[in-house]
Amino acid sequence: MTTRRLFMLQLSLGSSALLAGQSMAQVPTLVETDAQANALGYKADSSKVDAKKYPAHTAGQACKSCQLYQGKPTDAMGACPLYSGKQVAMSGWCSAYRKKA
Ligand code: SF4
Numbered sequence: 001m002t003t004r005r006l007f008m009l010q011l012s013l014g015s016s017a018l019l020a021g022q023s024m025a026q027v028p029t030l031v032e033t034d035a036q037a038n039a040l041g042y043k044a045d046s047s048k049v050d051a052k053k054y055p056a057h058t059a060g061q062a063c064k065s066c067q068l069y070q071g072k073p074t075d076a077m078g079a080c081p082l083y084s085g086k087q088v089a090m091s092g093w094c095s096a097y098r099k100k101a
Contacts, residue, residue: 029077030086037083037094046093054095064090067098 030037032044043049046062063069063080069090071078077087082096 027079027085027087030080030083030088030092034083034086040082040094040096042083042088042092042094044089044092046091049093056095057093057097061093061097061099062090063088063092063097065100066093067100068096 030042030044032038032042034042041049041054046057047059049057051057063078064071064073066080068080068082069078069088070080071087071090073090076090078090080086080088082094088094
């Protein structure tokens with residue numbers, strides 16, 4: 001492969017990665033005041049969950065260890081199918097939490 005073709009391929013791959021990064025950055029963040037988030041007791045910080053209202057919640061539970069979390073373990077935010085089109089915090093929690101096997 002010529003140097004020029006290799007350069008064009010790298011440029012193309014780099015542009016695709018940049019576009020993918022931009023699209024994730026444009027996905028809105030779920031806020032606790034969202035109607036569905038509020039109904040399921042979502043908190044962006046799992047340590048702020050109301051223990052009286054959600055006695056099943058335990059320390060250490062967070063989106064990053066939930067079966068529904070679609071972000072990478074190293075991502076601060078990730079998608080959750082319960083809140084379509086929005087990202088949840090990896091340190092968040094809601095009452096639909098299910099620990100990964
Ligand atoms: Fe987080 Fe799981 Fe609730 Fe989605 S279902 S917000 S990943 S705890």
